[in-house]
Structures are given as structure tokens and as C-alpha cells.
Amino acid sequence: MIIDCHGHYTTAPAAHTAWRDAQREAFEAGRAAPPYPTISDDEIRETVETSQLRLMAERGIDMTVFSPRASAMGHHIGDEGVSARWAQVSNDLVARVVQLFPAHFAGVCQLPQSPGVPIDRSVAELRRCVEELGFVGCNLNPDPSGGHWSAAPLTDRSWYPFYEAMVELDVPAMVHVSAVTNPNFHATGSHYLNADTTVFMQLLQADLFADFPDLRLVIPHGGGAVPYHWGRFRGLADMLERPAPQDALMRNVFFDTCVYHQPGIDLLFDVIDVDSILFGSEMVGAVRGVDPQTGHHFDDTRRYVDALDLAPDDRAKVFEGNARRVYPRLGSTAG
Amino acid sequence: MIIDCHGHYTTAPAAHTAWRDAQREAFEAGRAAPPYPTISDDEIRETVETSQLRLMAERGIDMTVFSPRASAMGHHIGDEGVSARWAQVSNDLVARVVQLFPAHFAGVCQLPQSPGVPIDRSVAELRRCVEELGFVGCNLNPDPSGGHWSAAPLTDRSWYPFYEAMVELDVPAMVHVSAVTNPNFHATGSHYLNADTTVFMQLLQADLFADFPDLRLVIPHGGGAVPYHWGRFRGLADMLERPAPQDALMRNVFFDTCVYHQPGIDLLFDVIDVDSILFGSEMVGAVRGVDPQTGHHFDDTRRYVDALDLAPDDRAKVFEGNARRVYPRLGSTAG
Numbered sequence: 001m002i003i004d005c006h007g008h009y010t011t012a013p014a015a016h017t018a019w020r021d022a023q024r025e026a027f028e029a030g031r032a033a034p035p036y037p038t039i040s041d042d043e044i045r046e047t048v049e050t051s052q053l054r055l056m057a058e059r060g061i062d063m064t065v066f067s068p069r070a071s072a073m074g075h076h077i078g079d080e081g082v083s084a085r086w087a088q089v090s091n092d093l094v095a096r097v098v099q100l101f102p103a104h105f106a107g108v109c110q111l112p113q114s115p116g117v118p119i120d121r122s123v124a125e126l127r128r129c130v131e132e133l134g135f136v137g138c139n140l141n142p143d144p145s146g147g148h149w150s151a152a153p154l155t156d157r158s159w160y161p162f163y164e165a166m167v168e169l170d171v172p173a174m175v176h177v178s179a180v181t182n183p184n185f186h187a188t189g190s191h192y193l194n195a196d197t198t199v200f201m202q203l204l205q206a207d208l209f210a211d212f213p214d215l216r217l218v219i220p221h222g223g224g225a226v227p228y229h230w231g232r233f234r235g236l237a238d239m240l241e242r243p244a245p246q247d248a249l250m251r252n253v254f255f256d257t258c259v260y261h262q263p264g265i266d267l268l269f270d271v272i273d274v275d276s277i278l279f280g281s282e283m284v285g286a287v288r289g290v291d292p293q294t295g296h297h298f299d300d301t302r303r304y305v306d307a308l309d310l311a312p313d314d315r316a317k318v319f320e321g322n323a324r325r326v327y328p329r330l331g332s333t334a335g
Numbered sequence: 336m337i338i339d340c341h342g343h344y345t346t347a348p349a350a351h352t353a354w355r356d357a358q359r360e361a362f363e364a365g366r367a368a369p370p371y372p373t374i375s376d377d378e379i380r381e382t383v384e385t386s387q388l389r390l391m392a393e394r395g396i397d398m399t400v401f402s403p404r405a406s407a408m409g410h411h412i413g414d415e416g417v418s419a420r421w422a423q424v425s426n427d428l429v430a431r432v433v434q435l436f437p438a439h440f441a442g443v444c445q446l447p448q449s450p451g452v453p454i455d456r457s458v459a460e461l462r463r464c465v466e467e468l469g470f471v472g473c474n475l476n477p478d479p480s481g482g483h484w485s486a487a488p489l490t491d492r493s494w495y496p497f498y499e500a501m502v503e504l505d506v507p508a509m510v511h512v513s514a515v516t517n518p519n520f521h522a523t524g525s526h527y528l529n530a531d532t533t534v535f536m537q538l539l540q541a542d543l544f545a546d547f548p549d550l551r552l553v554i555p556h557g558g559g560a561v562p563y564h565w566g567r568f569r570g571l572a573d574m575l576e577r578p579a580p581q582d583a584l585m586r587n588v589f590f591d592t593c594v595y596h597q598p599g600i601d602l603l604f605d606v607i608d609v610d611s612i613l614f615g616s617e618m619v620g621a622v623r624g625v626d627p628q629t630g631h632h633f634d635d636t637r638r639y640v641d642a643l644d645l646a647p648d649d650r651a652k653v654f655e656g657n658a659r660r661v662y663p664r665l666g667s668t669a670g
Binding site for chain 1: 477478482483484486487488517518519520521523524525528529532533535536537539540556557559560562563564565566567568569570571573574594595596597598599601602605606621622623624626628633634
């Protein structure tokens with residue numbers, strides 16, 4: 001069985017996206033948001049069957065850990081109430097996808113984060129999604145300001161109430177930023193990768209996993225720049241008199257395989273222990289085209305992993321076992 | 336001959352660093368800065384002979400392209416006058432190192448950038464350093480705010496007056512940020528790498544080199560996250576209907592070899608054309624320890640490049656030829 005740990009509902013029905021625009025306009029105008037539209041099961045089926053499910057079948061992916069579109073989370077937009085409502089309807093929509101295709105999708109929730117709002121205000125939505133909707137994890141945004149990085153580092157104690165809830169519910173978080181408002185950054189071209197690298201370095205500098213030995217964080221996009229600069233991070237740990245990252249971090253931190261060419265995947269598996277790597281593709285996502293060098297989609301990451309010639313046990317870990325360990329609530333819903 | 340394109344005067348005499356502290360304190364107190372101290376040739380000799388020159392000899396590096404300490408540029412500190420004076424004394428100090436050891440160092444200047452100050456105010460110092468001090472390049476900070484990214488992207492026309500001067504003087508810039516004031520970021524652990532990735536994506540989105548076909552930019556630290564995610568950047572170019580980065584950028588953009596482990600260097604040379612790679616180590620710099628896995632310094636990057644088994648012509652390009660092409664003013668000063 002092959003589980004993709006990183007999929008977003010990037011093909012959500014137009015009415016959902018249009019409601020978000022209306023919500024935003026209403027907030028800016030000081031009006032109440034319009035009622036959320038009725039979206040039929042058929043519409044949801046169509047958006048998924050023509051894209052994610054079709055590609056999953058083509059690529060031999062059995063199940064996707066599925067969350068609302070990351071770039072659309074837009075935690076910097078509006079206020080706490082705007083984020084709360086948008087998270088709720090986005091998560092409910094993902095829950096409907098999971099209900100329609102329970103063998104193929106497991107839900108991961110967006111949080112109602114908002115700049116300056118304490119993270120414990122996101123615990124209720126996490127709890128609702130896990131306990132009522134059967135979700136298996138969450139996406140945690142280390143920069144709800146949308147590129148201004150006005151929150152404290154993820155290792156700051158202000159985040160701890162949320163980690164306590166995650167541990168209690170036994171769900172991991174994927175550390176995932178959203179859209180960016182600073183024109184220096186491109187969301188999927190630099191902001192996402194920068195956030196991955198930034199958070200890894202925060203974790204290297206602190207003792208978060210000493211305080212939360214059962215906390216699990218997935219750093220997507222192959223860990224940003226980290227595996228390519230693994231020697232730099234090992235050396236910085238040494239310079240800063242911190243324990244080696246392999247020992248101190250890599251039982252709690254996991255990188256996905258959203259690296260869109262063979263040499264990158266080769267490097268990832270060369271330097272990162274196979275126990276810390278989860279199969280992922282972020283399909284349908286940031287990069288949708290076909291690589292002229294291979295004739296296959298850039299984000300068809302299964303091909304790169306298949307080409308590694310992993311031992312059968314290691315292959316099973318990357319494609320399934322590690323995901324079941326990181327997302328234990330998959331156990332009762334998947335496959 | 337082996338030329339290291341990336342060295343900073345991280346071992347500058349204590350009096351120089353102390354003056355900077357005094358300058359900063361004076362600015363904050365509204366006083367004039369104290370006079371710059373007298374520093375003897377012997378002091379300068381000692382700081383270099385015991386560190387950079389010793390390590391260069393041990394590693395077989397003949398010449399280093401040498402600039403003021405990057406993390407100490409601190410363009411966000413003080414105002415335009417503070418930055419102007421600090422750039423001047425820092426560049427003069429590097430010029431003295433070059434004068435004392437002209438066979439082993441070539442100068443690269445720090446610019447008097449300051450948040451909100453137009454970049455054309457940095458042209459005079461560039462011109463002074465190139466025409467009077469014999470420098471061969473400059474370090475251009477895409478984020479003089481120190482982590483707030485308040486300037487326009489490097490592809491914005493506001494930067495063009497500086498590029499015009501660079502082209503006229505036939506000098507390249509290394510794109511290099513400095514210290515960071517936001518606690519989310521670690522200067523050498525995330526801010527530097529993020530800046531490298533950020534700027535590459537800016538270049539991919541615009542037509543800077545159509546406007547300046549002779550402009551040359553060195554993106555350090557192995558290009559940040561870019562080579563590891565080369566497929567992502569090729570795919571994003573395709574999605575954004577931009578030309579392929581190899582065609583549109585890599586005649587003007589160069590990555591150094593400041594990647595501190597063998598797998599990273601292997602990947603760099605696997606995906607990036609050898610004509611676009613300059614040997615560099617950033618020694619003595621961000622990572623100073625010995626890798627327990629190899630028994631050698633993390634930043635002894637020559638070992639990784641030597642291990643590649645490059646064809647002799649390619650080896651000569653990476654170690655010397657490309658640097659002479661990117662820094663043509665080395666021709667009259669080096670070796």
C-alpha cells in the first residue's frame with residue numbers, strides 16, 4: 001500500500017473559493033459574511049475524480065493524507081473570526097471528500113490561526129476535526145502573518161498548549177506556511193522552502209522534543225534546504241554546542257519526498273535515515289507540468305522513489321509504515 | 336591554481352570590531368563616533384597568518400576573494416551615515432590585507448546600504464573600492480533591513496543604477512545578506528540560505544539579464560535550496576511560462592561550493608552546469624569544526640570537489656577559470 005502524506009484540496013469547487021473571496025470582501029467592508037453555499041456531493045466527486053483520484057490511480061497511490069489548500073489558508077487575512085470560519089468550512093469540505101472516498105483520503109485540518117492570536121485558540125478546531133471528523137493530523141503555520149514572521153519561533157513556550165493537545169490526541173503536524181504578502185517572496189518558489197529550513201534550524205537550537213518526546217512534526221518539501229546542507233546543519237549543531245540533529249531531532253521530525261527530480265530524491269535518501277522519510281507528492285500542487293527531461297510529471301515522486309532500489313523493508317517504511325507510525329490514527333481509517 | 340571566491344575577514348582585529356560597537360553606541364546616544372583606531376600591519380598580518388593563510392596553505396588554496404565579515408555588515412544598524420563609515424573602514428581594512436598579501440587575497444567590498452536609502456548611494460563606494468583600492472567585486476545585500484525584507488526584489492528597476500555601475504566597472508556581486516534581527520531566523524542556519532533561494536526565485540520571475548546581459552551575480556552557499564530543488568524550479572518556470580532557468584539565468588548566475596558535505600557537492604555538480612560553479616569555502620566562517628564522519632573540517636570544501644573525479648578541464652574551470660571569467664579584474668592582480 002502507498003500512502004501520500006502530502007495532498008491539498010487544490011481543486012476545491014469554485015463556489016467554495018468564491019465564498020472565501022466574498023468573506024474577505026465582507027470583512028473589509030465591515031459586513032457579515034454571506035451564507036456558505038450549498039455544494040453537492042456530485043460537485044465534490046467531480047473535482048476529485050478528475051484530478052487527485054485519477055492521478056493517484058495512474059501513479060499507483062492508494063491513499064492521500066489530505067488537507068485544505070495550503071496557499072489558500074491565508075491566516076494573515078481578516079481576523080480571528082474570519083480565520084475560524086474559513087478553517088471550519090475548509091475542514092468540513094475535506095471531511096466530505098474523506099466521507100465520499102474513505103479508502104483513498106484521510107483528513108488533515110487547517111487551523112484558525114491569526115496573527116497575534118494565541119495558538120491555544122486553535123485547539124478546539126483541532127479537537128473537533130480529530131474527534132468528530134476523524135482527521136489524522138493538522139497543518140501548523142509557523143508564520144500566520146504571511147511572510148512577516150511576526151510570531152515567536154515554534155520552539156517558544158507560547159506554542160506549547162497546542163503541542164499538548166497534539167500529543168493528547170496523538171496527531172502530528174505538518175509545518176506548512178501559506179500565501180505570502182511580501183513581493184520579495186514567491187509562495188511555492190521560496191516562501192515554502194524558506195519556512196521549512198527556518199523551522200528546522202529553530203528546532204536545532206532548542207529542546208522542544210525533550211519537553212515533548214512524543215511530538216511529531218513533518219517538514220514538507222523534502223525538508224527545504226536541509227538535506228542538501230546536512231553537513232552545514234551538523235556543523236552548526238557542533239558550533240552551537242547542540243546535540244547532533246540525527247540524535248536530537250530525527251525521531252520527531254520527518255521530511256516528505258516532495259522533491260521534484262531524481263538527484264534531489266537520491267540526496268534525501270543518502271543523508272536522511274529512511275525512518276524519517278515519508279512518501280509525499282503535494283499533488284495536485286505547486287508544480288503541475290511534465291518534465292521534458294523525463295516525459296513524466298515533475299510531481300510524480302513515486303517514480304523517483306521507485307528508482308532508488310530500496311530494500312523491501314525500507315520501501316515499505318517510506319510508502320506506508322512511517323506514515324502509519326507518524327499518523328497513528330490512520331490505523332483505523334486507512335486501507 | 337585554486338581561487339576561493341568566498342572568504343570574509345571574520346578574524347578582523349579586535350580594535351576594528353570594538354570601534355563598530357562604539358560607533359553603534361554613539362549613534363544611539365546621538366553622539367559622533369569616536370576616531371577609528373590605529374591598527375598595525377603586524378596585527379593584521381597575525382589575524383590572517385594564523386587563520387585564513389594557514390588554512391589556505393594546508394588546503395592548497397592559492398587565493399581568496401576576500402570581503403568584510405558578512406554577518407557584521409549590519410546594514411540595518413544606524414543610518415546611511417553609519418553604514419557609509421562602517422563600509423569605508425571595513426573595506427579599507429580588507430584593502431590592507433590585500434596589500435600585505437597581494438598574491439593571496441583579492442578584495443571585494445561591503446556596500447553602504449541602509450534601509451530605505453536608494454542603492455545608487457552605494458555606487459560611489461563601489462567605484463572607490465574598484466578604481467582606487469583595486470577590488471574585484473562587491474557583496475550586495477538584498478535585504479538591508481536585517482530580515483524584514485523591506486526592500487524591493489533585486490529585479491526591481493530601483494536596483495538598476497547599481498547594476499549599471501557594476502557592468503561599467505566589469506565587477507560581479509555576491510548576493511549576501513547579513514545579520515538578522517528576527518528571532519525566527521538564525522543568520523547562518525536559515526537567513527543566508529533563505530536569501531539565496533529567495534533571490535534565485537526573483538531572478539526566475541523576471542527579465543533582469545535581458546536588460547543586463549553582462550551582469551554577473553554569485554549566489555553563495557551552493558545556491559541555497561535551489562540545486563536540491565532544481566526540478567521544482569524547472570517546473571515552476573514551466574508553470575509560470577518563464578524560460579528554463581538553465582537558459583535564462585545560468586550564464587549570469589553562479590553558485591559557489593559552500594556546501595559542507597560530499598552528498599551536497601555531488602548533487603550540485605550533478606544538476607548545475609560546471610560553467611556556473613565557482614569554488615568557495617567561506618573559510619573561516621559559519622562552520623568551523625571538524626566533521627566526525629570524515630575527520631576533516633566541514634568547510635574544507637576542496638576535498639569534496641577533489642573527490643568528484645572531474646575532467647581536468649572542468650576541474651580547472653571550477654577552481655580557477657570560472658572565477659577569472661566572473662571576476663575579470665582578478666586578471667591583473669591574481670597569481
